Amino acid sequence: xxxxxxxxxxxxxxxxxxxxxxxxxxxxxxxxxxxxxxxxxxxxxxxxxxxxxxxxxxxxxxxxxxxxxxxxxxxxxxxxxxxxxxxxxxxxxxxxxxxxxxxxxxxxxxxxxxxxxxxxxxxxxxxxxxxxxxxxxxxxxxxxxxxxxxxxxxxxxxxxxxxxxxxxxxxxxxxxxxxxxxxxxxxxxxxxxxxxxxxxxxxxxxxxxxxxxxxxxxxxxxxxxxxxxxxxxxxxxxxxxxxxxxxxxxxxxxxxxxxxxxxxx
Numbered sequence: 255x256x257x258x259x260x261x262x263x264x265x266x267x268x269x270x271x272x273x274x275x276x277x278x279x280x281x282x283x284x285x286x287x288x289x290x291x292x293x294x295x296x297x298x299x300x301x302x303x304x305x306x307x308x309x310x311x312x313x314x315x316x317x318x319x320x321x322x323x324x325x326x327x328x329x330x331x332x333x334x335x336x337x338x339x340x341x342x343x344x345x346x347x348x349x350x351x352x353x354x355x356x357x358x359x360x361x362x363x364x365x366x367x368x369x370x371x372x373x374x375x376x377x378x379x380x381x382x383x384x385x386x387x388x389x390x391x392x393x394x395x396x397x398x399x400x401x402x403x404x405x406x407x408x409x410x411x412x413x414x415x416x417x418x419x420x421x422x423x424x425x426x427x428x429x430x431x432x433x434x435x436x437x438x439x440x441x442x443x444x445x446x447x448x449x450x451x452x453x454x455x456x457x458x459x460x461x462x463x464x465x466x467x468x469x470x471x472x473x474x475x476x477x478x479x480x481x482x483x484x485x486x487x488x489x490x491x492x493x494x495x496x497x498x499x500x501x502x503x504x505x506x507x508x509x510x511x512x513x514x515x516x517x518x519x
Contacts, residue, residue: 345468
């Protein structure tokens, strides 16, 4: 099972570990593209704070992120699983997983990133600010930029098992499973169900979406469940107490659509 996660906008501090070593990151085939994005981001932030703030879409209150980006090559690092924070990662609770579940997390979780393309939770990275929606002056929109290198490395990363896609729309632009890989991909949406005037209303609510996805991954890991395909995922989630509605693709080369319906966190 390969689980595709979005990163978090807010991130923990870099920490006191050794500086970034691109060669030590997973998915080594992405390193030339990582080097190019890193070079442009560091150069932009070191040369012109005003332009960097505009390009990165930062408020005045986040202007300090520019100096952080300018120092990425010298900054300390820590595991990506400690860098990413927020609702999804709080619910996932990597730090409190037992040893077996932690090993499964390190093998199966892949976090997409505007700067790194994608990293595993054990990869050591510095704290940074660069979303997939950024359009760098020299490289263009990062979602489009990453498509070619991702297309080369992701089929191998996906191996022959389930691809559980929990990414937000912006990060899904960087890689779309195709062909045989798409057929064993499940794209999950979380819907909040409410009864309004006696009628059920369903909607996507950010907090419910993120928290439920984090908790769902944690439950799969702690239960030792590693579904081999979308149908097995639906069965596993049902066994774990989730209300799941799934739709198999109408033709080959399409992902499964899986809805998880919740009424409360």
